[in-house]
Amino acid sequence: MRPSFFNTGRLFFVIALIIILTVISFLKYGNSQSPLQESKIKSRGVWITCFSEHRVLYSTAAVDELINTCRRMKINEIYLQVYRAGYAYYDSKIADRSKYEDMIKTAGADMIEYLLKESAKHKIKVFAWANILSLSQNKDTDIVKKYGESVLTRDQYSRISIRTENIDDNDKYYLRENQIFLEPGDFRVADFTVSILEEITARYPKLSGIHLDYIRYPYPVPYSPSSKFINYGLIYGYGENSVNSFKEKTGLDPFSLAGTKDGFSLWDNWRRDQVTNLVRKISSHLKAKSPGLLISAAVIPAPFTAYSVSFQDWPLWLEEGIVDDVILMNYTKDLGQVKNITKSALSHRGKGRVLAGVGVFLMKDKPHLFAQQLNLLESLNSDGIVFLSYDDLGKM
Template sequence: MMLFIMATVGHRGLWVRASSAASPDSIPEIISLAEEMDITDIYYQAVVGGYAYYRSELLPRSQYLTRLSGPDYDPLERLTAEAHARGIRVHAWVNSLLVWSGEEPPESTSHIFYRHPEWSVKDVLGRAMFGYSQKTWSFYGLDGLFVDPALPDMRAWLAGVCLEIAIRYPVDGIQLDFIRYPGTWWGLPEREESSMFSLPESEELRWMELVRYPTLPFSERYKVWHFWRLNAEREASVYEAVRAVSDTLRSHPATSCPRLSAAVWANPPAAGFRVAQSWWRWEGAVDYLAVMSYTQDTGTFSDYLDFALSVRPEAVFGIGFLWPNMEAEAREEEAAVLSRGGAGVSFFDYTRLVNEVDRDKLLGKKPAGEPRKSKESLGAIRGAFSDPPPRGLVGEGRGLLVAGEDEAFGDWLLRLSADRERDLKRLGLTREAFYENLRDDVAAFKALDMAIFPVGDVLLSPPGREISFAFLPFAGEDPEAVKKRAKDVKELPLDTIIYPKALDPLAKAVFSAKRGKREICLAPDGVYVFEVKREISAGKKVRRKDIPRELLPVYIGWTIKARLDRALR
C-alpha cells in the first residue's frame, strides 16, 4: 500500500507549555520536533499561574524555573532566537485571567494573589475565589483562581504584562488564553437579580443550549432571560479585557505591534453561557482566534469548524491530543480544515506529541487506521414551549416591551448552538415560530419583573435545618478512607443551622435528608456526618440590615422565589 504525507494548511501551530522549555537542554528538542512536524508557529507559555517564564518587572519569576535552571536562563528569549533562525514564528502564550492553580498558595509575596486580593472573581454567594482551597475549586470543576475582567485596574495590568513582552522580545504574536470567566456562577454583577441563582435549584441551569431553552418550564425560562441580561455584562467585561490588550499593543510606539490572538472554547453554548466568552462578537479586537476544537469525534469537530468559519473565517483550529490513539482523527480533522479553506491548525501540545502520539501515523508515514465516528443520534426534541406563559401576564407585558429586546434575546439563544437551523428543525420550530414564542415569553417576563422587583428592604427568610454534625477533614488522607471512617463516627458534637445555598454540597444533602436519620456528605475539604434535628419554616419578614452579609444573597433569592411562585399561582 502506498502512503502519502497529508497536504498541510498554511498555519501549523504547536502549543509548548512553560515547563517544557524550563531547561536550556529542551530547546533543541522542541525545535527538532517543530521541524519534523512542519510547524510554522510556536505558542510558548510565557505567563502561567501568575508567574513569568521570561524577564519581567511586573510578574515574579517562576520559582520552578529558577530552581531548575538558575536565575539567568530566559526560555522565551532562547526559544525565540532558535525558532527565528529556522523561519518559525513564536507567540507568547499568556494565561490571562487564571492566575493560580496550585495545591498551596503561591510562594512569592509579590504574586497577584497577595498584591491584589480585591481583583478576585466572586461567586454567586459573594465569596471571593481567592479564599477557595485547591480542593474547593477542583470540587466545582474549575481550573483554578481567576481575577475579574470587570475591574479596569485589572485590565490595565493584563495589558501591561502583554506590552512588556512585546517591547522586550521580538515575538511574532501574543496569545491570550483563559480570557474568560471560570464558570456559570462566577462573576455575575452584584445586583438583586443575581441572587436568583443563589439557591440550590438554580444549579440545574448551570449549562444551556438552544435546544434546551424551549423545553424548560416557563418559570425556568424566566431565570434564563435574567441570566442573559446579567451575562451581557460578563461578556462585555471579557471583551473589554481583550480590547485593552489590543489597544495597548497597537498604540504603543515602542512595539512592532505583534499579532494578537486568543485561544477560545469551541463549543458556542459553553463559551457564551458558561464562561461569557462570546468570541464571535470580538470583531476588530484580535487578529485571529485559535478555536480549541479538542474532540475525538470528527462529526463534532466538523460542527465547530463550520460554525467558527461562518463568523470568524481567519480562525485556526486546535487539535488536542487529550485521548489515546487519536492519530487518525487528528489527520481527518486537519484535512477538514484544509478542505473548507481554513487558515490552519495548532496542536496541543508538545509534551503529548513527544510522549503519547505516534508521529509516523500522524504524518502519514504509516497507516493510522480509520477515525472513530460519532455514535450520537440527533433526533427530534418534543415539547418545545409546551409550558406557555400565562396569557394574563403576556397581555400585561405587551406595553412594557422595549423595541428589539425580544429579538436580541432570541439572537443570543440561537448563538447557543453550533448549527441553529438543524437544532430548530429538531425542535419542530421555524425561525418565525421561535421568535413569536419568545415575544410572548419576554412580554410575560417584563410583567413578572413589575411584580417582583425591586426586592426592597424587607426580605423573607429562607427555610433552615438545624443539624448536629461531626466533620472529618481529608488532611492529605485518601478521601475514600475518610468516608469509610465517617461511618464509624459515634458522637455529633457540633450544632449549626443550614440554609439552602447554591455551590454548597452540605446544604444540598441536608435539605434532601430525613429528620432524625444520620447521613454522610462528601464536601471539598472533608466529610460531614450529620443528623437533622429541627426544621425551620420559611417566610419570616426580616429587615435587610439585620441579615448576616454572607446570607444576604440567599434571603434575596428566597424572596424572589416566593414572589415568583405567588405571581404564577
C-alpha cells in the same frame, strides 16, 4: 529427467513477480509519510507548556530539538507558555520570577531570546502564551497579595471558583473548575494584566504575537445558559467591584434579578462586556506600541456556549479586529463534534482567522483517528491547526 523449458520459465516469472511486488510495497509503505506531513494545511502551530517534559527553556539543545521538530513537521507557529498561575517564565520585574531564575541557573542564558533568534532563521513565528484570568490553585500571587481576594470572581453564593473551598450542598450537583479566577470586571485586574503583557512585549520585541488563554469566566458543569436561571446552576461574575459598578450604572442588584423580564439580560451583557473590554484594552495598549504584533486567543469552541456561559464573545472580537486569530479548544476524538463545531466557528471569521486546536494527547495510540481529524479539518478549510501539545507530537 530433463528440466522443462516451461518449468524454468515459470520460475523466472515468479521471481520477477516477487521483485516487482517488493518494489511496489517499498514505494507505497517503506517511504510513507506521517498524516501531518501529508496534510495540506499550511498554517500549523504547537502549544508548548511551561511544564513540558522537553524543558524547552532550559538548554540550547532543547530549543534546537524544538526547531528541528517544527521544521520536520512543517510547523510555522510556536505558542510558548511564559506566564501561568502568577509565575513568570520570562525576565520579569513585576511578577514572581522564581521559575525564570531556575531556568537561567540551568541554561546559563535566556532561552527565549535564543528561541526567537533561531526561529527567525526558519520563518517560524513565536507567540508568548499567557494565562490571563486563571491563577490555577495559587492564591499566593502578586495581585492577590496586593489587593486581597476582592480581585477574584465569585459565584452567586459568593464563593470563589476553586472547587476545594467553601464546599456546600450545591457541590453535589455542579462541578466547579479546580482553579481560581480573577474578576475581569475589576479595573485593578485589567491594569495588572496589561502591565504584564506590556512587559513581555517590551522585553522580547522580536515576538510575533501574544496568545491569550483563560480570557473568560469559569465554566461550571453542567452550565446555566443565563442568569435568568440563577437558582438552578452556578454562575460567575459576582466579584465585588464588578457588582458595585453594575449597581451604580443600572440601579439594579444582580443578586436579585431572577425572574425579572429584562434585568438578567442586562447583567449577562454586563459580564460579557467586562471580558470584551479587557480584550480591547489589551489589544489597544499592545498595538499602540507594537503595531505589527498579533493578538491570538484560545477560546471555548462552540460560539453559543462561549457567548452564554463563559461570556467569551470571540466572534465579536474577530469582527472588531481586536484579536487577529482565535484557536478553538475543540479537543475531542469525536469527528462529528469536530465537524459541527468547526463549521459553525468558521462562519465567524470576521477580520481574522479561526484555527482548530487538535488534542493530540487524546490520540497518541490512535494515529488513524489523528489522520482522519486532519483530513476533516483540511476539507472544512480551517485557517490552520494548533497541536496540544509539543510533548505528545513525537508520540504519534
